[in-house]
């Protein structure tokens with residue numbers, strides 16, 4: 536695990552975007568996975584800018600969605616899919632056939648998990664899996680207690696997630712379950728990148744990166760990822776005792 540600390544959110548976002556752009560320039564047929572949430576917005580904005588400026592070409596890449604709130608689709612404001620289309624796929628005109636995303640409205644969600652896993656086995660491993668972290672240490676919607684051995688699965692949401700996630704919706708939204716790629720996908724990704732910013736993430740970042748490696752804190756898996764990169768702004772890194780570079 537390599538921890539890099541940047542002066543602010545913008546610099547952290549630039550580092551993550553530059554890493555992705557450089558990689559895609561070398562490997563134009565990459566399989567990429569990006570998260571939704573507040574944290575990745577700056578990174579995605581830069582990647583869109585680089586794409587429009589022709590500094591990077593995503594046209595041959597494939598994309599897999601990280602997670603989704605069960606019962607939502609791209610028409611639901613606040614859904615992960617709508618976020619990804621708004622912040623990345625639409626502005627870069629990524630062809631639909633290059634995108635695989637959970638249908639969180641499917642009647643058979645177990646089958647939906649199999650469909651996504653199958654697509655990753657076929658086109659993978661994932662080249663770059665970029666993730667954020669929840670205040671409870673979740674990755675995607677791998678909540679505290681999720682086994683590191685799971686591929687895509689459906690998970691009952693933790694109370695912290697249900698409460699924190701209200702920020703994505705304009706009115707009080709009932710959230711019960713998530714459908715998500717598993718930690719096993721992250722462990723098998725060629726590169727896993729964790730981005731976190733702001734002082735509210737400081738305590739979970741310290742726990743995840745310097746505490747016990749345990750599925751109680753899913754993000755602690757970064758400590759054992761063979762190629763895990765952690766990019767933090769100063770505030771998110773403020774609880775760490777061992778500082779990165």
Ligand SMILES: N[C@@H]1[C@@H](O)[C@H](O)[C@@H](COP(=O)(O)O)O[C@@H]1O
Pocket residue numbers: 570571572573574575601602666667668669670674675676696700
């Ligand atoms: N399902 C998403 C995750 O994929 C995201 O990485 C995390 C952090 O979100 P934020 O970046 O808004 O802090 O929580 C959300 O619930």
